[in-house]
Amino acid sequence: MEIYWVLGIPLAGGIFLALWGCRKHAPEINALFSLLTLVAAAVLTARIVAEGPMMVGGEGWFFIDSFNVFLVTLTAFVAFTTALFSRPYMRIEQEHGRLNAHRLRLYHSSYQIFIAAMLLALTTNNMGILWVSMEAATLATVLLVSLYRTPASLEAAWKYFILCGVGIAQALFGTILLYFAAEKVLGSGGTALLWTHLNGVKAQLEPTVLQLAFVFLLVGYGTKVGLAPLHNWLPDAHAEGPTPVSAVLSGLLLNVALYAVMRSKVLVDGALGNDMAGNLMMGFGLLSVVLAAFLIKRQTDVKRMFAYSSIEHMGLITFAFGMGGPVANFAALLHMTMHSLTKSAIFFAVGHATQKAGTQLMDGIRGLIKTNPTIGWGLMLGTIAILGVPPFGVFASEFLIITTAMHEHPWATPFLLLALGVAFASIFGKVQPMVFGETELPRLSHQPALAPVFIHLGLVLMLGLFIPPYLAGWYKQAAQLLGG
Amino acid sequence: MSLTYHLQVVNLLAALLLLISFAMLSQRRIIGLVTLFAWQGAALALSTAIVAWSTGQHHLYYSAGLTLILKVIAMPWFFYRLVKKLDVDREVEPMINIPTTMLIGIVLVIFAFNLALPISQMSGTVTRSTLGIAMACVLLAFLMMITRRKAITQVIGFLAMENGLFFAATSASYGMPLVVEMGVALDVLVGVFVLGIFFFQIRETFDSLDLKHMEKLKEH
Amino acid sequence: MTTGILLQIAQTLLAILLAPLLMGWVNQCRAWLQGRSAPPITQPYRTLRKLFHKDAVIAHDASPLFRFAPYMIFACMALAAGIVPTIANDLPFSPAADVIALVGIFALARVFLALAAMDTGTSFGSLGARREMLVSFLAEPALLMVFFTASLISQSTELPIIVETLAHREFVIYPSMAFAAVAFWMISVAENARIPVDNPTTHLELTMIHEAMILEYSARHLALIEWAVALKLFTYSALGIALFLPWGIAAQGDFNALPLAILALVAKMALGGAVLSFMEAISAKVRLFRAPEFLGTAFLLGVLGMLIHFLLEV
């Protein structure tokens, strides 16, 4: 039953805030709902840990296994910390007059709806509903991206809407083909799209249909993952939206989209019996990593730069999933977690930094370590973590990915080496002067909410040195589930 | 025997859909585009209904109804008002000129048919042969989104694509499970609503719906 | 062993005492060749005595290093002289330092001289130091190469054993040693500050190397350095003899050969000195920046010697 709480709370939160979101304490209420969601998710997780995978609802509308349960927890957790962060952040935005109460109401309610949609996407067992909720998540965030109503933000939102809409339409076509293949085995009707049922009979599904279906699904959901060359909406949306939105977009939405791809990949692998899907994903992943690395190099806007770095990391994860095998899948799942935590932490720090400097241009941000050491160190450590420097957890997964790649597909590693090198040089070379050095800016007036930053980084650090057994257990089960 | 008769009608409607898609591709004026879109919706609804009647798949009636309400009545009306209100019925030269677009369109259709051929052979439905047409509609709509330069035309292209998808669903497998149909419909509704808000925002910011104002965000 | 030690000390003292004599002999030959009336052959001894009697004059802010250097240099040269077999072949010291160590000793002395020269901070001092190091950075490896050729032949870096092999085994012609010999000649000319690399008798700013370094020295310090210089010349000659015409050096523990050895030594030294002065007389001082080329040639010849050895003699 926890599942209904997990989905219901944010939904209720969305409605509640839509009605009473103009109140003074809306941010706190927002955080409260997120907290409740987190609690519910924790309970659910505990239940799964205790009882193993389970199906809920009629013929099993919801299905929770080790793969999605940790994503649920992750989502709820990051959603909560982001809400904490956005509480003071949005207040200050309001003081700066960039927002008014009504927009804040819109922001808060869409935020909750967005969370609800993602949780639904994660927990549903029905590939159709999965599609529906992905679309819903998109729609919920479109208006968040254009929250500031600046021309740039509108443009970004428009591109986001159209590109993701078209992409998601491809995904729908893929889903239709999937259903088309499924109903011949499972008979028509609702159950034919239930992932568990499909997974049961995946060997009998029609290969030719499924490979077409996978192409459409990959292109469709891949657009939301931000795989090159379908990624073009991503940097704009991240750069122009409010920072908390950027944080959840790259911290959560991309994961969920990739989750959808993986669910379909399992089926396709089963049906085709070759690694066509894997190869496609490796290709996409590699392309994204390299392209993103070189695009990072020319960024001047800090949020845009980190958006590209998200593309890079998503590419890396996709590549790892494409390689398959227990180690690579494990690494990919680990990297998903690490990237969400680290990247959102970075966006928190960046948010305060930009708010302080009054610009997102990196030339305008200097000597943070002087104006506000905690923000400075937060950004510095976050950057170091995201660049895959130990002892932070991102390194752990990159270690596994690269070594496995070197062993299984040596041809790919020169590209990885190149891309990682370029990305490191670009990002670090741009962040270092932002953190170190002299500056004229006065010290930060208000006390920033940096607890989330350091909670995240602390977690990442811990996971780099020690992964709790049960967590490792999840990862392992999930890796098994994803086939290897 | 009657089945074949219905089948012929459905095929006819399918052909009509394809024709309308081409027409939309070549249509310059937005009002005309909206009308064509409405017609396309009507054809879709009709064919869905016939399939439902002939095969006794009752849930298809719902989707036919949804289509009728949303895509034939609600949205066209909405777009009419929008176009009138924002007064954006001016003609814009598409990125690629019309004849070329047509040629590309024909190539796409052939491609789509080839693609759909193996699938429709294994399909059990009476309407399998129309799957290729559905796919063609999707691709043509995509092409239209690429070539047009106005926000509204792009959105209409997007919705035309959804029509194609619905048609594919119906023809390939008598539609999706009802839940999904509902969900999709809901999404489309919300989507259009959001778009509405959007258009006004864009309009009041750029006082035009021309996409050429929205090319600022790029790598310079 | 005790006899060995006695012999060792005797030989070292002999070297120390004979060194100025060699210097005097070279000057004398030179004078004759230049048609001057020669100073007496004992002139260097007189100079030394005179210098030792004088009061030392030292620059105001010369550091202890400045006064320490001459003793250091003298000690190094003495040790070097002790290692090289001049008359007899069993030297208890020689295991303490083989040819490589010998090069090390020369380098040690040179570094101290250069540092002392820079200590007073005069323009000439640092100029001399720089030029000295310039000469040495090519001469030192070249010398090493010469030694390597010899020790590759004799399978040892111990001078006595080298001499043993070259002198007291059956006579073989080693082409590599020919290269080594030429190289060694050039090196010793450079290292002992003789024409054509340097001119011991001039204080001309443009040309002087060695003299520029010891300008600030006077009295006993100068005497020690001059003596060390003489000793160096002696050691080099002894080295040349040991490497290229070792015949006559007494073998392990036959004392009957000693008198003959002494005679042979004197004869060879005299000859060597004469040849040296003759070469000086007929050649002209080269420009300073030719010096690296000169020594580069020596270095090259040394390496060639080694290569030849690997080609023909392995």
Added chain:
Amino acid sequence: MTESSMTQFPDLVNWAWAGVLYWLVLGFGALLLQRQRRLLTSLVFPLGALGALFMAGVGLVGLVAPPSAVILPIGLPDLPFHLRLDALSAFFLVLLGGASFGVTVYAVGYFRNMRAGPLGLLVLWYHLFLGGMVTVLLADDAYAFMVAWEVMALSSYFLVTTDHKIPDIRRAGFLYLLIAHVGAVALLLCFGLLQGGHGDYTFNSMRLAEMTPFWASAVYLLALFGFGAKAGLVPMHVWLPEAHPAAPSPVSALMSGVMLKTAIYGLLRVTFDLLNVQIGWWGTLALALGLLTALYGVIFAAVQSDMKRLLAWSSIENIGVILAAFGLTLIFYTDGKGALAALTLTALLYHALNHAFFKGLLFVGTGSVLHATGERRMGKLGGLIRFMPWTAWLTLVGALAIAGLPPLNGFVSEWLLLQAFLLTPGLTQPYLNMVIPVAAASVALAAALAAYVMVKFFGVVFLGQPRDPALHHAHEASWPERLGMIWLAAGCALLGLFPAQVIDRLAPVVRLLSGQTLVNDGNWLMLAPVSAERASYAPLIFFAVVAVVLLLTFVWVRRIYHGRVRRADPWDCGYPEQDARMQDTAEGFGQPIRQIFESFMRVERERPDPFDRHPRYTSASLDKLWFLLYEPIARLASWISDQAGRLQHGRIQWYLIYSFATLIFLLVFVTR
């Protein structure tokens, strides 16, 4: 090892990582007393120094103890940290402990009166750095190794950028971290090849893995690249002359003296321990690169005018020599000449140890100078031997040692290496017989140039007239600084005077790697590597003789004559007005070298024109590789990124075309 010793040292490795833990505790403790600079310097650093001493002790025991291993409960799920302490690790542990003890003692005095922000973080990084290096030596699986490796790099980066207000220092730090990271990724790939594929990253499984020569060579090349980037192997050396001067002197000392050696350690570990096939041409390659690096480094050291930069370049030279020794070892080893391999390996380890001591000594020496004068440019220094005699004389020891002069330690390792060249005849590949003489010649040349460099360094900084009146107020180094320097200088002397003992200590390491040991044919005071017939060297006798002769001469001169001294102005050929500007500057002293080797460097001169009011002449010799290699790479990268940027030109139609094209392409691709 015998059972008895097995029972004797049950869990040595535990002691080692306990030491690391102790350092971490110290470091994080320092964060708590962030601002009490006095307490930090006079309490935490001494404690850290004790830790270093303890490490050295553990290492000394570990040399003779049997290998001991432990598994820590941290790391990846299937890959907890494996730690192992065998002879090789133990040796480098001794090196680390010995050098860093002196440096840390010195640091007490140095950081006490260093003007900088709060010290707490610095202390933390310092101890993290030490701990990281130790963990690198102990690591027994790829993950632990890489984590420690990068922690080491990261903490040293933060130490380098201590003074991050200065843009050049930021640039240096960036360059350093970048090259370190690229090297680290190369190492990742190397380990990726070494691992068996079934996700087992322990070194044990790697030792067992069978490899084809091709992949083995790939591993070796990657290792050479990765570790070379850290060691400062040409052409990956560019970070070194930037980062070393930027860092605070004790840190420079640690980086140059110890950190570079961890790279050597890694190279030895991978090549001789993890790989179970070695190929001859590897050795030739390493030898060639090593000699190139040595000559390149020393030539550039000779033309530097910043004292710490000069030392950094000389570090490159020494690394080159070590690598040459490494290459030679490989050649002999693959050629089945175990004894020779043992000899060169001994030379290698010995030189690594020596370099740790004398380079550490020299760097801390410059640190004291920096303190006393606030000046790094040699052109502004001079005559310091009068104002800071302790520093000067102790530095002199280091300078003589690094110049490879007997009887100090630098000479011993050089001697051993040259012996190896002499014992070569009869290698199976004839071309090697041709290579050897040339190699020997270049080693000798490098050594001689090193002497040149050191005369320049010491002469210009400590001798002569002060080139700046302010120098007259230069103060002598504080006592902790002196103690640190004394420790290091003593190390140089003892390592030089007792080679036989040192080589006995090295024996287990050599046996571990090359299977043979170096037999010392001599007695306790004589070193005779192969046989006393072939070669021998007895530094103690040497030293004694020199000392005795020196004393005798002194006494004799004083006895027979007199000790009268008159002070006067320097004579200088009677030139009347002398001043400090007439001495050779650093540039002047290096000028001959620059003239001879100008083709290697890009010389930028600023000549005064005849009508200049205040004519000044400057010349800087820059590293040509930077312009030939690095700048083109940078340009290429930005060109590519420009091309990539073109794809993203803001028109939504184009974006749609991209996804449309992708879709079509994939459809064609899968249905073809």
